[in-house]
Amino acid sequence: MNVKVLVSDEKDSRKRLSVTKDFKKGEVIYKEEPVVVALDIDLQGKGTHCTHCLRVVDQDTAVKPENDRLKSVYCSKDCEAKSKAQSDNLLFGLEPVLPAELDSGLGRLTQGERDKAQTKFVSHLESQGKLAPLLVARFVARQVAIETGKMNPHKPTSSPADLHALVDGEDDYGLYDHMERLRFIEANPTEEDTKVLCDVLATALPGLDKSLEGQHSKYLGKMNYNAFGVVFENGRDDKPKTSERPEDQERTRTPYGTSRQVGSGFYAVSSYIGHSCSPSATPSFPSGTSEIAIVAARDLKEGDELTISYVDCNVNEGETSEEATRRRRYELARGWRFKCECSRCASEVTPGDNEGHLGVEADESKVDDVAVHERGEQPQPAEASWIPVGPALD
Known part of the structure; x- marks a missing residue:
């Protein structure tokens, strides 16, 4: 580089x-x-920019997923697929997080609770109007996608090039390895700030919220400092x-x-x-x-x-x-x-x-x-x- x-x-x-x-x-x-990106909250849902790459969207070719809680719009099917694979299914979708052979019906059983948690999370994001919480959520979700992708390496949407590569697809450092080496400033999220994200993670995959224990404040501080x-x-x-x-x-x-x-x-x-x-x-x-x-x-x-x-x-x-x-x-x-x-x-x-x-x-x-x-x-x-x-x- x-x-x-x-x-x-x-x-x-x-x-x-x-x-x-x-x-x-x-x-x-x-x-x-x-690594992760977020469209300004006031632009989300207007259909003017791609939720994944932020490109100005051509309304004639815009891709608009059904039942998307963020009211996302994409400039292409490719951006939609990448966004879904990297973070948006876990955070804002209801499809199983685990590969089908490992899901064992869990995805179907958790849909109701996931829907409630995601709706509350989106409402919280919109009321706050800030992007650091969404960047943190997508960062955590992308790491989960990397780990679950390893369980099903033949699935196209979980390829290293889409999920893991930070620079050239051959980086030996994982996302957390990069994150922990960056500077940060103090952040003071409220209990509700942390709870709404933890609920999204826990309802998607029981125990997943533990990955955020003691880390939410630091992740917010790193996004605030480095974004x-x-x-x-x-x-x-x-x-x-x-x-x-x-x-x-x-x-x-x-x-x-x-x-x-x-x-x-x-x-x-x-x-x-x-x-x-x-x-x-x-x-x-x-x-x-x-x-x-x-x-x-x-x-x-x-x-x-x-x-x-x-x-x-x-x-x-x-x-x-x-x-x-x-x-x-x-x-x-x-x-x-x-x-x-x-x-x-x-x-x-x-x-x-x-x-x-x-x-x-x-x-x-x-x-x-x-x-x-x-x-x-x-x-x-x-x-x-x-x-x-x-x-x-x-």
Whole structure:
């Protein structure tokens, strides 16, 4: 993929991406499909975008499944099949989760309870209006699909290419392996937030809810920290205004602003890209789908770090430069819990500025104990790449 993961230094221990060859400004460094993706809640059910790839849907060829609780629409039968296999049957459908030879009638017996649990879950998602809970649900469901797919490897919809591949179909790391190595911020789901998802899992397959025990808050924190906003061209301008306090609003990584996105996605490799208000790269979606392309924002040399802007760093109409600086720093502090110290902020924020109102003094993001333990037992040199990200792309 033309990139490798580095540990910047022992004290910081933050993993970052660097390029493995030179790039000219405007060149695509790599492309990546999302592990999971979610369409904005206000667009779900309107029939304008594919629920699986987020492509704008041609109404004449749109695929509309019957009895879909999310009112999903797909751009093709292929997207419908992939969505169903990866997560949507478990979360929003009533077909058996296990292969037929192992189901033993369980799927038929649980349909009534599944229907009730799924209806309540969808209602909860719609009332909350946030995507991180849906991304978490799809992440858990996709891992279940991988494991059940291993029980029936000859079924086309459970092929490794559809279910398991993160980059090139030969990744030795599973979904949880990637997830546990990512940074996260504290999330505080309510008991109801956790219960509605656990009920969906438990009614689909008794005991499945145990996979979420003690993990729901952390998964939400990882989606909140790592999810990218999917923005086509310059984005939309019709997203409903939220009544939430600014510190409670959901934010995703996008230099256009979260209000411009049509949905959000979790990307295994791109999650390692750090923020800068003067970034070396920019995320783009030139295919008109949720496939992300990371494009060089300036000429890059081999070994240069990849950074993107997590927020809109422009001085917008009606803003002074001071107001724009304050806005973006507020957004970074509220969305990712750190006080930006990039070169641009260093030049625009004077020592006399009182920034106690940001609410953060240091980077409050965390990393799982497994990653800390791994670093302790197997220290990596600064140039080492220890997470596989696939072969270079042409």
